[in-house]
Amino acid sequence: MDNDITLIERAIEGDKSAFGDLVDKYKGKIVGAAFRFSGNYKDAEDVAQEVFLKAYLNLAKFRKEADFSTWLYRITYNTACNYVRKKKIKMTTLKDDIRYEDEFDIERNEKREIVRAALEKLPLKLKSVLVFREYESLSYKEIAGVLDCSIGTVESRISRAREKLKVLLRPYILEGEKI
Amino acid sequence: MKCGYKRVISSFIDGELGGEKAVFLKEHLKECAACKEEIEVLKSIKSAFSCEPDYKVRGDFTETVIASLPERRANFREKLDWWMDEVLPLGKKLIPVPLVLTAALIFFIAFNAVTPNFITLEEVLLSNHFTLEEEIVLTDARLSDEIALELLVK
Numbered sequence: 001m002d003n004d005i006t007l008i009e010r011a012i013e014g015d016k017s018a019f020g021d022l023v024d025k026y027k028g029k030i031v032g033a034a035f036r037f038s039g040n041y042k043d044a045e046d047v048a049q050e051v052f053l054k055a056y057l058n059l060a061k062f063r064k065e066a067d068f069s070t071w072l073y074r075i076t077y078n079t080a081c082n083y084v085r086k087k088k089i090k091m092t093t094l095k096d097d098i099r100y101e102d103e104f105d106i107e108r109n110e111k112r113e114i115v116r117a118a119l120e121k122l123p124l125k126l127k128s129v130l131v132f133r134e135y136e137s138l139s140y141k142e143i144a145g146v147l148d149c150s151i152g153t154v155e156s157r158i159s160r161a162r163e164k165l166k167v168l169l170r171p172y173i174l175e176g177e178k179i
Numbered sequence: 180m181k182c183g184y185k186r187v188i189s190s191f192i193d194g195e196l197g198g199e200k201a202v203f204l205k206e207h208l209k210e211c212a213a214c215k216e217e218i219e220v221l222k223s224i225k226s227a228f229s230c231e232p233d234y235k236v237r238g239d240f241t242e243t244v245i246a247s248l249p250e251r252r253a254n255f256r257e258k259l260d261w262w263m264d265e266v267l268p269l270g271k272k273l274i275p276v277p278l279v280l281t282a283a284l285i286f287f288i289a290f291n292a293v294t295p296n297f298i299t300l301e302e303v304l305l306s307n308h309f310t311l312e313e314e315i316v317l318t319d320a321r322l323s324d325e326i327a328l329e330l331l332v333k
Contacts, residue, residue, distance in 0.1 A: 014251050023241045031236045045237060052244045057251070060260050115227040133193065134228035140195050159189035165224055 004068045012059050019059075023052050026069060029136065030076050036131040037080035039120075047083050051075045066145065073136070073146045077128060118168040126161035129154055182207075182214050192221050 004025075010018035030051055035044035054075050055062075062071055119127055132138045132146060140154045147154070184204065190196040191204055208214055237243075 016245050016248055019248065020241050020245050023244050027236050027240055027244075031240070045240065048240075049244055049247060053247055056248050060256075111227055115224075130228075134225065140190075140193070155190050155195070158193070162189050162221055162224060166220060169224060169227075 005064060008059055008062060008068070011056065019052075019056055022055075022068070026072055027052075029069060030072055033073060033076045033131065033136055034080050036135055037077065037128075038084060043083065043087070047076070047080050050083070051079050054079065067142070070138075070142055070145045073132065073138070073142075074148070077146060081124065114169070114172060115165075118165050121168060122161055122164055126157055126164065129157040130161045130165075133158055182211060182217075184211075184214055184217075188214060188217055189221060192218060192225060 004022065007018045007022050011022065027048065031044050031048040034047035034051065035041060038044050038047050051072060055072060062068065119130065122130070128147065129143055132143045133140075138146065140151050140158075143154045144151045184207070187196060187200060187204055191201065196204065204214075208218070
């Protein structure tokens with residue numbers, strides 16, 4: 001498969017199949033990230049579709065020195081926030097709405113639901129840094145690039161987010177079980 | 180926890196704390212039970228996120244996206260943007276520099292073209308095109324003794 005820059009150059013010229021290769025490469029990440037923000041799978045795919053459309057129309061604005069996935073994440077974050085605002089949907093997770101690669105046991109599902117529920121209670125600024133850090137495994141520098149803020153801000157927000165999570169998850173931590 | 184290391188500990192468990200700070204924290208952990216406990220709690224929370232599975236994106240997702248794309252062909256501006264980014268990463272930021280220099284040059288040339296080439300009276304006098312009498316009249320100068328004597332001799 002060609003590298004991203006070659007595919008982008010071809011897509012700028014109107015080659016949809018080249019853009020299709022980019023979609024194939026990044027759809028997992030983008031749908032996953034959209035899911036964390038929109039709260040359910042159906043909305044996540046709608047958001048991801050909108051993200052790729054926006055990316056296609058603005059490919060020439062992509063700066064080559066940046067990472068393409070970081071650029072897509074930034075579009076995803078903005079699109080998902082607008083989508084949620086427009087639809088006025090509450091960012092909650094619907095268990096039955098998720099399709100998994102594999103079956104997970106009940107304990108892992110419960111643990112996942114507990115963490116998700118706590119995450120939903122965080123302000124968007126704190127939630128977003130944790131989503132990018134914990135689910136998408138971005139470095140602080142990459143998160144700063146996505147959210148257009150300093151690394152110090154990312155560091156501070158992650159610390160504050162964990163502090164809040166610690167309070168929300170205290171009942172489970174105090175039970176002596178590691179969540 | 181009252182140590183004041185919260186922010187540093189959070190970065191530490193993410194592997195984002197480098198250099199002297201990490202060394203300093205490791206030393207601190209040897210004697211601070213509260214910080215050790217904080218690290219265990221944060222690691223526990225962190226590990227809970229790893230339970231998330233990968234999502235199986237709908238099989239026809241890519242085809243649906245492709246079908247929704249409008250026809251497009253890069254216009255001149257887009258090609259220029261892309262090319263500028265290719266050959267000169269700072270191109271866009273530097274574009275104003277030659278523009279300003281060119282404008283300044285044009286202004287300078289135009290200004291000189293329309294401005295009459297004034298010659299001061301002193302320059303004319305220095306060129307010795309006038310007689311002594313003419314110089315006296317033009318400069319409205321008072322006659323010195325030497326000049327009066329010279330005129331008298333003439």
